[in-house]
Amino acid sequence: MAKNALFIMCDQLRWDYLSCTGHPHLRTPNIDRLARRGVLFDRCYVQSPICGPSRMSFYTGRYVSSHGSTWNNVPLKVGEMTLGDHLRPLGVRTALCGKTHMTADAEGMRRLGLAPDSEIGVRVAECGFEPYERDDGLHPDGGRYARNRNYDDYMRAKGWNDDNPWDDVANSAEDDDGTLLSGWFMENADKPARADAEDSETPYIVRRAIDFMREAGDEPWCLHLSLIKPHWPYIVPAPYHDMYPPETHRPVVRTEAERENAHPVFAAFMEERVSRAFARDEVRTRVIGAYMGLIRQIDDEMGALLDFLDERGLSETTLIVFTSDHGDYLGDHWMGEKELFHDPSARVPLIVVDPSPDADATRGQTSDALVEAIDLVPTFLDHFGGPEVSHILEGHSLLPVLHGRMRKVRDVAVSEYDYSMRDVRRRLGVPVRDAKLTMVFDGRWKYVFAEGFRPMLHDLETDPDELVDLATSPDHSQELARMEGLFFEWTRRTSQRTTISDEKIAARDPRVAEAAAGILIGYWSPSELEDTVPDDATDPRAGNPDTPQS
Structure with a gap:
């Protein structure tokens, strides 16, 4: 049988909200089942703590400052090779079912004469994937994001005649009088969505992925199943909406000292509307219950997916990856959303299951290797027997770890964030080109370079919750200088000579x-x-x- 790959990505799933990564109350038996079959990489960091640039790094195997898509809706420039570009010459059908957050370089396509509806134009516009069904999961009535008309049709066939069933049914509740209660408002997070559980977003897109695998036949394929939850709107259908009362929630991680001594950029992010909302206990309580319910629903659907793979014999030939594009602060560190580099935001779960006998010795193990999102493209390429193209890819294949031939992947993990489009930049008076943050983490010390400001420094060995910034401590000047040196070394890498x-x-x-x-x-x-x-x-x-x- 042909080799295959299943690349599963959640959206905004924290690394510590699975039972296999230590959550004390949230049971995820099917994701745990994956971890028993493969290796759980416990220290995986994304290349940017926000959807678009993070995903572009996942799909290109390159750092954000290399591929240039630095924020949501900043186009990935024509010419950047993606996963599909690497796998297609090997005869591997590379398809998408779900979200990419890709914005096409329309100007570059026009310059090169690429028609958006041509075969090549579609691949460029869809981040190198064949779009079996693209669903970015954001379809508010404002119209900025493209609607998934297939889902609209599906919901109408189920009897929902709403103009926007994504907004009004899957992501809204209703009161006893039938008044719509939008999931955009967090006060409604504890209420059940109007949609039946089987008709909500996660089960729908998983079923579409199964449809693809049924239709694919014997040709080699790599399917990107990209779920759009537990990303906001924070609302979930029954019975998941009330499974997790407040006593099951993780306690908030924050101190008053963080606010009193905050780095200027950190302090500005704490003043964002979403951060001020999550500073309130009633917001956290309502949202976290729904967030946990969304994850439990994902786990149930992972069970159905794994059963399908087992029944079809595909588990014996399919490399499976389970991960997330970034995390969610949920009120930790006085923050909502993501965007900075504390572990709740920049650290993600990563499970890799290699079906080959070479990986038998490591099944069920947890690796403490420092890995990055950019390691996945080289891993897929390695799985399908492709060439090593280190002048293009900046990550490393993880198969040597799975095969027990290597324990250490890299010395430091790097993540970048461009906050030029945020109101934080305006309030701080920072020029657009200087609104840059870069994290360098060596497994113990987490250093953040902030253009125009002092750096930040955390020691995760003595302060695993990252509550104390040591950058201004004279006792830690030596570590600060060492980490600055590692950052400078990383900036000197060769990243743009990709043609030879x-x-x-x-x-x-x-x-x-x-x-x-x-x-x-x-x-x-x-x-x-x-x-x-x-x-x-x-x-x-x-x-x-x-x-x-x-």
């Missing part, structure tokens, strides 16, 4: 290449040229950058 590999450059003999091109710089006579060019240079064009190479 280091290996091709190393194999190139500049003497032969220049002579073959008729460029004779510094020679005194023909005899000197004969002495310089080796006799065994049978093809003097080898390595010439002016000669087309595959």
